[in-house]
Amino acid sequence: MNFLRNCWYMAAWGSDIGPDALIPVTILDEPIVIYRKQDNTLAALEDRCCHRLVPLSVGRKEADEVRCMYHGIKFAADGRCTEIPGQDRISPAVRVRSYPAVERHGAVWLWMGVPDMADEALIPPIIGPDNPEWAVMASCMEIQANAQLIVDNVLDLSHAPYVHEASFGGGDETTIKTQIRGESGVQVTELERGVQTMRWHLDRPSNPYTGDLNSDDLVMSQILAPGIFILKIRVYKPGVQQRPMDEHGVPLEEPLFARTTCQMITPVSDQHSKFFFTFGPSAALAHAREDFFRVGEQAFREDKAIIEEQQRLINRTPNPRMMMLAMDVPVIRYNKIHERLLEQEATTQGVA
Ligand code: FES
Ligand SMILES: [Fe+2]
Structure with a gap:
């Protein structure tokens, strides 16, 4: 089957993403790490450090960023590299992919297609555990x-x-x-x-x-x-x-x-x-x-x-x-x- 990309896929329940956790998921065969920023909103990054391909999910969350715990490279929630230990200049090529991520109806939704096309109006209107009219x-x-x-x-x-x-x-x-x-x-x-x-x-x-x-x-x-x-x-x-x-x-x-x-x-x-x-x-x-x-x-x-x-x-x-x-x-x-x-x-x- 060919999978659609320009749509929201459910990645987890919101309650599965604790405040300090780095949660690895795979969607459409792509490894992704999900975590919460300090304002409680979500970030989703390619779960693969671009240096030597180590999962960021076994790294360390530092405020709103993630540090790869192989050689310490740090990435911001938008995928940009913000620190390379022992190196002053950071090429813009040092980055990982980031995915639009939204928490709605008690669920975590990731947009797997072109990020600019991510439209929150397309998040499916499911009845989640946060809905007071239902007891699901x-x-x-x-x-x-x-x-x-x-x-x-x-x-x-x-x-x-x-x-x-x-x-x-x-x-x-x-x-x-x-x-x-x-x-x-x-x-x-x-x-x-x-x-x-x-x-x-x-x-x-x-x-x-x-x-x-x-x-x-x-x-x-x-x-x-x-x-x-x-x-x-x-x-x-x-x-x-x-x-x-x-x-x-x-x-x-x-x-x-x-x-x-x-x-x-x-x-x-x-x-x-x-x-x-x-x-x-x-x-x-x-x-x-x-x-x-x-x-x-x-x-x-x-x-x-x-x-x-x-x-x-x-x-x-x-x-x-x-x-x-x-x-x-x-x-x-x-x-x-x-x-x-x-x-x-x-x-x-x-x-x-
Ligand atoms: S593999 Fe991530 S810093 Fe080297
Ligand atoms: Fe059935």
């Missing part, structure tokens, strides 16, 4: 597979009844039928950098949080380049479609509760990805956040297992080719947008 918990899994396989999995709901039989209990017949019915009424909106969908799952089986009522669930999702999935489900008392709605078809009444998951896929290298995720209910159910999260985490472990099996088999298959079926429409739709963004990038001069 956040985590990360390493998946030994190409990011594309994970994006495909996230987009395709048809795997849920089989892969998630144990976690979401998706295997019973009512649920499968409800999902298929829901699919037929899906409202799709293409965005500049992704796809937004809205669908109803009517008459869902009751659960501990709906007070023994079946429910009508409004499922809203966004998939955004380079692999960010945002899902919100609002759970209503049955028959909600007969009650007042706004012009977008969203009920005016408050839902019984809502739940959300966001999934951020970051390619580490060709066959290794990071899968950051949140899972949880709306703030009113904060006391149940761990129960929600546990189910979500188990489901993502199920996804990881099957995707890694898939990747292993793909690697053993000469000239691997996949087949597209009716259930793959969302995958095809997003992949087209991804292709278009890649083409746009190829024609933008100066992509590093």
Whole structure:
């Protein structure tokens, strides 16, 4: 897969970057060190001293700068060299790359493309652990597979009844039928950098949080380049479609509760990805956040297992080719947008 560069990739949770730490990460096969400056904002540098290629992440943070602990060369947060021990003149060629880095929604975002094109308005609007309206918990899994396989999995709901039989209990017949019915009424909106969908799952089986009522669930999702999935489900008392709605078809009444998951896929290298995720209910159910999260985490472990099996088999298959079926429409739709963004990038001069 060709990876997009002119976009924000999630590199870590903000809480993973302590005030004194030098945190090494790899994104698109590039070693990067992330740290906090004294004003608590982030800096991200190529994690490779230009002198003799030693990781700066095993160096020393000194105020807003990093010193390589092999021969003591020091770099500022913009990548400039500010000190070479025993040498007065510093050539401007002595520098490391720096990456635009922003902390938002409790997450650390790095811009991997042309620095001048970094646009904070493009940071995906995920629901992070800092959002007071929600009670989400956040985590990360390493998946030994190409990011594309994970994006495909996230987009395709048809795997849920089989892969998630144990976690979401998706295997019973009512649920499968409800999902298929829901699919037929899906409202799709293409965005500049992704796809937004809205669908109803009517008459869902009751659960501990709906007070023994079946429910009508409004499922809203966004998939955004380079692999960010945002899902919100609002759970209503049955028959909600007969009650007042706004012009977008969203009920005016408050839902019984809502739940959300966001999934951020970051390619580490060709066959290794990071899968950051949140899972949880709306703030009113904060006391149940761990129960929600546990189910979500188990489901993502199920996804990881099957995707890694898939990747292993793909690697053993000469000239691997996949087949597209009716259930793959969302995958095809997003992949087209991804292709278009890649083409746009190829024609933008100066992509590093
Ligand atoms: S390798 Fe970094 S200072 Fe020499
Ligand atoms: Fe899944």
